[in-house]
C-alpha cells in the first residue's frame with residue numbers, strides 16, 4: 001500500500017456521485033467529479049423523487065450541516081394521502097399518510113430531482129467538472145487508475161467510482177456481463193404549472209396526495225402535485241423563519257427554475273402503444289399519443305394531459321438490473337443505478353444510491369486513515 005493521500009475520481013454528478021463527493025470533501029479526502037452534462041443546469045427532467053429516512057440519513061452524514069438544512073427546506077410539501085382511483089376519478093382506496101413532516105430525517109420527503117441536484121452541487125463548484133464525457137479507464141501496475149474523456153483529456157487517481165447511472169459506461173467496461181432487463185413497461189410523463197385553474201382539475205385529496213389511476217387495458221397513471229416554498233418572486237409570503245432565510249441565501253436558487261407543478265406519468269406495456277414512444281422526441285407528439293390512448297377517461301384527467309407543457313414531456317423505459325455474483329474488488333467500483341437499476345415504481349433507486357454513497361464514503365475515510373497511519377515515521381520504542 002502506498003502512503004500518499006487518497007485521490008478519488010467519481011464519474012457522474014448525479015444523486016449518488018454528488019453525495020459521495022460531499023462526504024469525501026467533508027473528511028478532507030481529495031475528490032474530483034466528472035459529468036457529461038455541459039452545464040450545471042443541463043440534462044435533468046424535474047420529476048418527483050421520494051426521499052425516505054434512509055436517504056435523509058445518508059444525506060445528513062455526508063452534507064455539511066447547513067446544506068442538509070437547505071435540502072430539507074427545499075423539499076416540496078409532503079403528500080397527505082395515498083389514493084387509488086379509476087380513470088373516471090372514482091375513489092377505490094384512500095388513506096392518510098402519517099404526518100411526521102416536522103422531523104428532518106425520519107419523514108418521507110418529496111423533492112424535485114432538479115432541485116436536489118442543485119442542492120447537491122452547492123459547495124462543490126471547484127470539484128465538479130462539466131462537459132467531461134467518460135469513455136474508458138485504464139488500471140496501472142502501480143495501483144493508479146486513469147479515466148479518459150471524449151474531449152481527449154484524462155484524470156488519474158487511486159480509485160474510480162462509476163456513479164454514472166443506468167447506462168454506466170464504467171460498468172460496461174468493468175463488469176461487461178452485468179445486464180439490464182426490460183420490464184416491458186414504458187412511461188410517458190409530463191408537467192403543468194399549478195394555477196388557480198389547473199388546481200381545479202384535481203379533487204382535493206388528489207391535489208394533496210400521491211395518486212394511482214388504474215384504468216382498463218392495463219393502463220395506469222401516477223399523479224403528484226408539487227408545491228415549494230418559493231415562486232418566481234423568491235420565497236413565498238408566509239414561509240416562516242429558518243426555512244425562508246435558508247432558501248433566500250441559498251445560491252442554488254439562481255440555477256433552479258423549479259416552480260409549483262402537477263406531474264403525471266402514464267404507463268403501460270410497450271406492446272399496447274401504437275408506436276414506440278422511446279423513439280419519439282417531439283413532446284407534442286407524445287402528448288397526443290397519451291390523449292389518444294385515454295379517450296373516455298375523466299375530462300379533467302385528459303385536460304391535465306392536454307394542458308401540459310410539451311417541453312416537459314419525457315419517456316422512461318422501465319428496466320431493472322439482473323443481479324450478478326460478487327466480483328473481485330479493485331480500484332474501480334460502482335454505486336447507485338450504475339450497478340443496481342430498479343423500477344421507479346419501487347421509489348428506492350435514489351435512496352439506495354445515497355446509501356451506497358454514504359457507505360463507500362465511510363469505508364474510504366477508514367482507508368485514508370489507514371494510509372496516513374502507515375505514513376507516520378516509526379517512533380523508537382520507549383525503554384522502561
Ligand SMILES: Cc1cc2nc3c(=O)[nH]c(=O)nc-3n(C[C@H](O)[C@H](O)[C@H](O)COP(=O)(O)OP(=O)(O)OC[C@H]3O[C@@H](n4cnc5c(N)ncnc54)[C@H](O)[C@@H]3O)c2cc1C
Pocket residue numbers: 011012013014015016017034035036037043047048049050051132133134135163164165166168169316335336337338342344346347348349350351352353
Ligand atoms: C420518473 C422517475 C421517478 C423516480 N422516483 C424515485 C423515487 O421516488 N424515489 C427514489 O428513491 N428513486 C426514484 N427514481 C430513481 C432515481 O432517480 C435514481 O435511482 C437515482 O437518481 C440514481 O442515482 P445515481 O446517482 O445512481 O444516477 P443518476 O442520478 O442518474 O446520475 C448519473 C449521472 O452520471 C452522468 N453520466 C452518465 N454517463 C456519463 C458519462 N459517460 N460521463 C460522465 N457522466 C456521465 C449523468 O449525466 C448523470 O448526471 C425515479 C426515477 C424516475 C425515472
